[in-house]
Ligand SMILES: Cc1cc2nc3c(=O)[nH]c(=O)nc-3n(C[C@H](O)[C@H](O)[C@H](O)COP(=O)(O)O)c2cc1C
Ligand code: SF4
Ligand code: SF4
Ligand code: FES
């Protein structure tokens with residue numbers, strides 16, 4: 001590895017292997033960049049925009065931008081942090097997020113990033129969308145109220161499970177998740193709790209049944225320390241930008 | 246015919262090819278009226294795609310319905326120019342006569358009435374689509390007749406033919422619109438450019454492959470003419486056409502594609518419609534020249550669903566060109582030059598005008614812009630090198646191929662060569678199509694179309710720029726006021742705030758929903774603007790607009806999100822009183838109206854006295 005492969009991220013020199021994204025290189029080096037639709041095992045998606053940084057003065061998503069030598073990347077600046085906070089607030093008002101009654105609370109990346117970035121209010125008016133839950137499946141509950149449309153479950157079901165259980169329908173603010181059945185019910189798909197798609201939701205949509213509150217509040221995953229200190233969990237498992245394909 | 250038979254006919258016509266899903270869905274819907282859950286299952290089985298993916302595509306486009314919407318589907322074009330011509334009152338009247346609410350289906354399931362984004366008939370509005378066939382010049386009289394026809398269940402084919410007449414309204418024609426070249430001329434001249442050198446190369450010792458390329462001196466010489474002409478894309482971004490074609494030619498790939506962007510979704514734009522009507526050969530010839538230069542074997546015209554009525558005429562022109570040897574195998578006798586073109590219809594999604602979203606749509610998917618790079622020139626349709634250009638760009642390129650780059654440069658200005666077709670609408674005596682050499686002033690256009698007392702001109706649609714009276718000496722050119730073609734005029738009597746509100750609603754409706762800032766942000770903007778319209782806006786709300794703009798401009802995924810705040814920004818700067826008039830003096834008023842929320846309780850208890858009301862917004866303001 002030649003030592004010429006480095007870029008600057010907020011005054012810190014970050015090494016990278018060619019083909020890595022800015023995000024992958026940063027996480028590998030132990031520097032956390034907030035993200036929701038990025039997942040170490042999947043190709044970058046570039047939709048949540050939470051990982052937005054400035055590269056040589058121009059905004060870009062760090063999960064989709066290949067690292068290049070000599071780049072100057074800004075991430076932890078007041079301007080960018082403000083944008084990330086607003087994006088989180090947008091996601092919070094777009095769905096119905098009532099964390100105190102959410103099974104995922106404490107394990108939820110949206111919530112953890114809210115704490116990390118100091119989101120104290122929803123800022124905008126809540127949109128209160130009507131999103132019915134799907135409790136048809138014997139083992140899994142789908143609570144669409146919390147869906148942030150990161151498409152991780154879609155990618156997992158398509159690329160790993162080979163089942164195509166989830167997909168998006170609708171457009172714009174009416175975009176929503178659908179399942180692969182004429183009835184529209186999860187019970188009528190071949191979904192299983194052991195699917196990869198059952199493990200990847202960053203928020204509290206895809207929940208196993210009969211397993212409520214097994215870990216008490218206060219002892220949950222992100223309760224101990226901010227999500228940024230969990231950086232090791234997000235390190236890329238695949239070399240290069242690739243992810244699964 | 247049974248439903249399953251109808252579906253199978255369509256599937257068979259498209260070889261059960263999933264990438265043709267858009268056409269399969271549209272043709273099935275034309276046959277069956279709507280896309281039921283069972284229909285989607287059958288189509289999915291037919292193309293061997295997961296059902297979820299078929300539903301995903303069907304759910305994205307406004308013109309596909311997965312719910313029954315009546316045998317007659319009436320859609321009112323809702324551009325601001327239609328509004329200025331009174332479309333809302335007419336729609337209301339129509340609904341009353343039909344006993345239904347906008348957006349609802351009549352109780353007998355016969356008819357539904359709703360609005361749709363600009364249908365590109367702004368010079369002859371108010372316009373509607375009935376079962377996706379365009380009707381213009383709506384009047385009260387027409388509504389009365391139409392309601393009769395609907396009640397009597399008269400098939401649309403039997404409606405008065407004059408309703409379906411679309412006018413071209415060409416008011417000023419220049420090199421494009423006066424073109425009278427015989428079909429094939431530009432191709433013949435392009436081929437001839439290489440003739441002299443060809444002999445030479447055939448004697449050289451190059452490999453077969455190299456000599457094949459070398460024998461296309463005509464292609465590279467024609468590319469040189471395109472480059473020399475300095476032609477820039479007419480679809481909005483203004484990228485240099487010659488460079489795009491060269492990059493595509495040089496990109497490695499199995500096959501290459503030429504795509505004509507006829508999505509023309511920007512409200513207020515209708516010049517591509519007229520070009521497609523009056524100069525289809527010139528456009529198709531431009532595409533064929535492009536194919537010759539880059540080495541493509543297949544082309545598509547992506548035609549917006551609103552222009553469904555142009556499908557048959559375009560297919561007729563394509564058939565004619567095949568007969569003349571201008572499409573198909575060995576074009577004009579040129580061994581190995583095989584290229585054909587097909588028209589694909591969109592289905593009501595503005596974002597599909599964005600080139601990578603357009604390609605996704607061509608592949609049968611949701612029209613979501615891709616992550617770029619890579620760009621279509623290297624990774625386009627089916628991941629192969631693809632050139633995407635606007636209708637007007639191809640037409641101009643055909644002229645250049647025939648007459649040369651120097652000739653073309655003699656029109657327009659040094660940096661903006663050639664001509665530009667403007668779609669003029671709004672407050673003027675002669676709305677329609679005006680082709681000018683680049684560099685014309687806004688004032689000259691206003692004078693020639695008969696606009697008086699003009700307050701503002703919106704150039705290039707909602708995502709473009711709003712000019713006020715002090716700016717009418719500016720010029721239509723890439724360096725000054727660039728435009729994709731829209732030129733909407735607002736007289737002194739118009740409320741600019743209502744114009745902006747219409748545009749903001751447009752963006753919220755058309756956001757594809759892929760990225761957070763645009764998906765949520767365009768709806769937040771819509772809510773803010775509606776709050777101001779309701780008289781509850783405050784300074785804080787204006788600040789929030791600027792804040793959202795900074796976010797969308799920097800973090801949105803595509804041009805739609807980047808420009809969605811433009812109408813607000815330009816008018817907040819230039820027409821501030823239109824906002825101030827509506828603002829409360831307060832710093833903050835919540836959008837959630839507590840008193841309004843109690844209206845149901847009042848209704849139930851039959852009370853409406855002062856005690857049944859909270860302090861109202863207006864009282865707080867005092
Ligand atoms: C939201 C959006 C809508 C667009 N709509 C159109 C359109 O309707 N027609 C068009 O030619 N270009 C449209 N474009 C621009 C295309 O992406 C692309 O730049 C253009 O087709 C390239 O052709 P040109 O170089 O000939 O202009 C749109 C871009 C965006 C971001
Ligand atoms: S269900 Fe979860 S994983 Fe799937 S799109 Fe929604 S938030 Fe993402
Ligand atoms: S900016 Fe808007 S239209 Fe463009 S990708 Fe994002 S959501 Fe879709
Ligand atoms: S993590 Fe990069 S856009 Fe979502």
Ligand code: FES
Pocket residue numbers: 097098099102103104105106108109110111146203204205
């Ligand atoms: S706490 Fe985040 S979705 Fe439940």
